[in-house]
Structures are given as C-alpha cells and as structure tokens.
Amino acid sequence: MQCTRDGLTPLEKNPVCVLLFSGKRKSGKDYITDIIYDRLGTDNATLIKISAPIKSHWAEKHDLNFEELMSAGEYKEAHRQDMIKWSEEIRQKDYGYFCQAAVELCNAHTKPVWIVSDTRRQTDLKWFKENYGTAVKTVRVLADDDVRSKRGWVFTPGVDDADTECALDEVTEWDWRILNNGSESELEDEMQNILSWVNSTLNSQQ
Numbered sequence: 577m578q579c580t581r582d583g584l585t586p587l588e589k590n591p592v593c594v595l596l597f598s599g600k601r602k603s604g605k606d607y608i609t610d611i612i613y614d615r616l617g618t619d620n621a622t623l624i625k626i627s628a629p630i631k632s633h634w635a636e637k638h639d640l641n642f643e644e645l646m647s648a649g650e651y652k653e654a655h656r657q658d659m660i661k662w663s664e665e666i667r668q669k670d671y672g673y674f675c676q677a678a679v680e681l682c683n684a685h686t687k688p689v690w691i692v693s694d695t696r697r698q699t700d701l702k703w704f705k706e707n708y709g710t711a712v713k714t715v716r717v718l719a720d721d722d723v724r725s726k727r728g729w730v731f732t733p734g735v736d737d738a739d740t741e742c743a744l745d746e747v748t749e750w751d752w753r754i755l756n757n758g759s760e761s762e763l764e765d766e767m768q769n770i771l772s773w774v775n776s777t778l779n780s781q782q
C-alpha cells in the first residue's frame with residue numbers, strides 16, 4: 577500500500593493517523609514503535625521523537641554529539657537535568673513548542689501516518705489532539721517492573737519519580753494498552769489491532 581501526498585494542499589497534508597506512544601523506561605516503546613514503523617513502511621509512516629528538537633538544539637548550542645544524546649547512555653544522562661530545565665522553561669511559555677518542532681524536524685507532513693514514540697506530558701497529548709483531532713490515538717505501553725529490570729532498568733531517584741516519567745500516570749483513558757512482558761503472541765495481537773485501524777483509516781482516505 578502506498579500513499580502519495582503530491583498535489584495536496586497544506587491542510588490536506590495533515591496526517592491521517594497519529595499514534596501517540598507513552599510508557600515507562602524500558603517498557604518497550606522504541607521496540608514496538610520500530611516494528612510498527614517497519615510494518616507500515618517509509619512511504620506511509622514517519623517516526624517522530626519529541627526529544628529530538630530538544631537534543632538537536634542542545635547539541636548545537638553546546639557543541640555536543642546529537643546521535644549520542646539521542647541514544648540511551650551515560651552521555652545523555654550527563655546532560656539530562658540541564659536539558660529538562662531548559663526545555664521546561666520554553667514549555668511553560670508554549671506547551672506545543674517541541675511537539676511542533678519535532679513534526680517539522682522530521683518533515684512529517686510528507687507522510688500520512690505519524691508515530692510519536694515519546695509522549696511524556698498531558699500537554700503533548702493535548703497539543704496533538706487540538707491540532708489533529710480524530711486522527712490521534714493514544715497507546716500506553718506497559719511492562720512489569722521485573723521485566724523492565726531484566727531489560728536494564730534501575731530505579732533512579734530524580735529520574736523515575738520525576739514529571740518526565742510520571743506525568744501521564746494519572747491518565748486512565750488510552751485508545752490501546754499494550755502489555756509488553758515478553759509474550760510475542762500477545763504483543764502481535766495488540767500491534768495488529770493498531771495496524772488494522774491504521775490500514776482501514778488509510779484505505780478510507782484514498
């Protein structure tokens with residue numbers, strides 16, 4: 577299935593499906609969004625990371641390595657608090673600033689399906705819903721703490737109890753919840769539900 581976006585007006589280039597993924601550290605957000613992106617294909621889908629414009633700006637301003645900031649590791653951890661503080665100041669003035677910047681950074685308007693792999697705040701959900709309405713669906717990725725630990729998660733005070741990890745804990749309404757504790761068949765079923773919705777929505781727009 578391929579979608580061409582040529583010849584559309586800017587309004588029509590709004591996305592057809594926007595999947596907003598969230599979940600705790602090592603729940604498997606990247607693992608699952610990578611599979612979904614791969615299944616949908618690069619003609620249809622784009623992978624958006626809200627953290628990308630923050631890290632891109634930070635890397636440029638402080639002459640740091642962007643790729644290393646994007647990957648998990650000590651390098652990112654060393655700059656985490658400063659990046660959070662700086663980005664929070666901007667978010668206070670404009671809560672959609674980094675959502676919009678992330679959309680622009682990956683040129684998302686050229687693709688009909690947007691997969692956002694790191695929504696962290698209620699204002700992230702709000703901004704996408706305000707701008708793209710019923711195209712938006714939310715997905716919460718869940719995994720038990722012992723499973724997350726086996727994937728390398730260690731509870732870190734100041735990180736795991738901070739707003740960036742906990743701000744969506746109180747949200748109870750998700751379009752889909754994915755339990756990612758290692759059962760391949762369960763995960764496959766959950767992903768199929770999402771992919772079916774995306775494919776039927778795409779087909780209805782053609």
Ligand SMILES: Nc1ncnc2c1ncn2[C@@H]1O[C@H](COP(=O)(O)OP(=O)(O)OP(=O)(O)O)[C@@H](O)[C@H]1O
Nearest residue numbers: 599600601602603604605606607608727756758763
């Ligand atoms: N269902 C699964 N089967 C096999 N490996 C998995 C599965 N889910 C996650 N993993 C592995 O667990 C590790 C953590 O997953 P991932 O990086 O996707 O988590 P995350 O939620 O994006 O974490 P963070 O928020 O820390 O970036 C990765 O090595 C990933 O390959």
